[in-house]
Amino acid sequence: MTKPLETRFDADDIAQAERYLAEEPPAEIDPRVERLVNDLIGRIADKWTLLLLELLEEKGTLRFTAIGRQVDGISQKMLTQTLRQMERDGLLTRTVHPVVPPRVDYALTPLGNSLSAAFCGVWVWAERNLETVEAARARFDARD
Amino acid sequence: MTKPLETRFDADDIAQAERYLAEEPPAEIDPRVERLVNDLIGRIADKWTLLLLELLEEKGTLRFTAIGRQVDGISQKMLTQTLRQMERDGLLTRTVHPVVPPRVDYALTPLGNSLSAAFCGVWVWAERNLETVEAARARFDARD
DNA sequence: TGCTATACGTACCAAAAGGTGAGAAATGAC
DNA sequence: GTCATTTCTCACCTTTTGGTACGTATAGCA
Numbered sequence: 001m002t003k004p005l006e007t008r009f010d011a012d013d014i015a016q017a018e019r020y021l022a023e024e025p026p027a028e029i030d031p032r033v034e035r036l037v038n039d040l041i042g043r044i045a046d047k048w049t050l051l052l053l054e055l056l057e058e059k060g061t062l063r064f065t066a067i068g069r070q071v072d073g074i075s076q077k078m079l080t081q082t083l084r085q086m087e088r089d090g091l092l093t094r095t096v097h098p099v100v101p102p103r104v105d106y107a108l109t110p111l112g113n114s115l116s117a118a119f120c121g122v123w124v125w126a127e128r129n130l131e132t133v134e135a136a137r138a139r140f141d142a143r144d
Numbered sequence: 145m146t147k148p149l150e151t152r153f154d155a156d157d158i159a160q161a162e163r164y165l166a167e168e169p170p171a172e173i174d175p176r177v178e179r180l181v182n183d184l185i186g187r188i189a190d191k192w193t194l195l196l197l198e199l200l201e202e203k204g205t206l207r208f209t210a211i212g213r214q215v216d217g218i219s220q221k222m223l224t225q226t227l228r229q230m231e232r233d234g235l236l237t238r239t240v241h242p243v244v245p246p247r248v249d250y251a252l253t254p255l256g257n258s259l260s261a262a263f264c265g266v267w268v269w270a271e272r273n274l275e276t277v278e279a280a281r282a283r284f285d286a287r288d
Numbered sequence: 289t290g291c292t293a294t295a296c297g298t299a300c301c302a303a304a305a306g307g308t309g310a311g312a313a314a315t316g317a318c
Numbered sequence: 319g320t321c322a323t324t325t326c327t328c329a330c331c332t333t334t335t336g337g338t339a340c341g342t343a344t345a346g347c348a
Contacts, residue, residue: 046189064324089277100315111273121266122259122263245292
């Protein structure tokens with residue numbers, strides 16, 4: 001996280017996340033739907049996806065190399081792959097400007113913004129409980 | 145998801161998630177902390193961790209084989225590995241009963257519960273936007 | 289005297305994920 | 319003419335991940 005949370009999540013994002021949390025869940029769940037949801041969770045719960053989501057939420061529209069420079073440790077291959085996947089899932093738009101050298105802009109869609117907002121609580125949790133987790137690990141590793 | 149969300153997240157969980165969302169974020173972030181948070185996110189944003197978290201939140205205390213039976217597709221090895229990792233991170237407790245045959249109970253700690261609550265918004269998002277994502281994929285795959 | 293049940297550890301192997309480096313395509317700067 | 323620029327794709331290789339199968343300990347039961 002390069003900026004405080006308020007830079008990345010505005011009042012609307014937080015309001016939407018709260019609406020999600022307050023909302024009535026569906027009464028019964030089709031096992032077929034269940035499988036698809038687990039599948040979807042498996043897809044979006046990916047390190048690079050999460051980091052790109054966060055970055056684009058914070059910075060808005062960015063081009064390929066700019067993203068690469070700002071996400072520490074990502075290889076070009078992973079960047080291309082993750083962006084393509086997110087585009088396929090409808091999380092971001094990819095705009096190719098037919099100029100030379102090529103210029104491609106990436107930006108979150110409303111769907112991408114809503115996912116980012118949904119993850120807001122997880123980021124906050126991670127920030128708040130970082131030390132607790134570190135301490136738990138130290139304790140675990142210490143006992144024999 | 146085998147049960148509606150209200151089965152897994154009670155009013156307290158949701159209230160806590162809302163408190164997270166409403167809360168003031170820290171003003172500035174140490175790059176060292178940033179690295180650790182990204183690291184932590186990478187660790188918990190794992191398919192099996194998420195599914196175990198969900199299951200234990202829903203069912204409470206469970207023993208090893210019971211978990212294995214209820215999480216579709218997990219191998220014994222992955223189950224052991226994921227449980228051990230979660231225990232190390234302080235997300236769950238492992239209680240060995242010295243009986244024969246052995247009996248080991250797993251249950252979430254308050255920290256585990258809070259993480260589960262933090263993921264509440266993501267589950268809701270996945271449920272609500274499943275069809276949107278599927279449609280986006282179909283559209284993406286269709287255009288040559 | 290086997291046989292079963294439970295919760296693993298471990299060794300070996302296959303599959304998947306990911307890194308690296310080359311190349312492609314077109315144009316403006318030198 | 320050639321060099322850099324940008325956004326990739328592709329092929330090759332290494333690393334990581336995960337599956338399978340087998341071993342272990344021990345009390346109760348037939």
